[in-house]
Amino acid sequence: MEYVYAAMLLHKAGQKVDEANVKKVLESAHVKVDDARAKALVAALEGVNIEEAIEKAAVAQVAAAAPSAGAPAEHKVDEKKKAAEEKKSEEAAAAGLGALFG
Secondary structure, rough: OHHHHHHHHHHOOOOOOOOHHHHHHHOOOOOOHHHHHHHHHHHHHHHHHHHHHHHHHHHHHHHOOOOOOOOOOOHHHHHHHHHHHHHHHHHHHHHHHHHHHH
């Protein structure tokens, strides 16, 4: 998880998310760096819009936390379909990151 946090910190700071920078962040936090994991993280994030991924994750959490009491049955079914579609898209976006936590 610390590798993902390092990438998020670099992104937030406006720095390039590459192996060297990820290693520097982890080393400064006194984490023993696994070169293969750092390389896998950078490869998994290649082509990923980090801002968009963060936004989608935040929207999904808000949607999951929203109460549905008193909503019409048809509306509830529609929300379930939307939630399932969002979950599939999030899983697809995070598919490359799964290798880091295996």
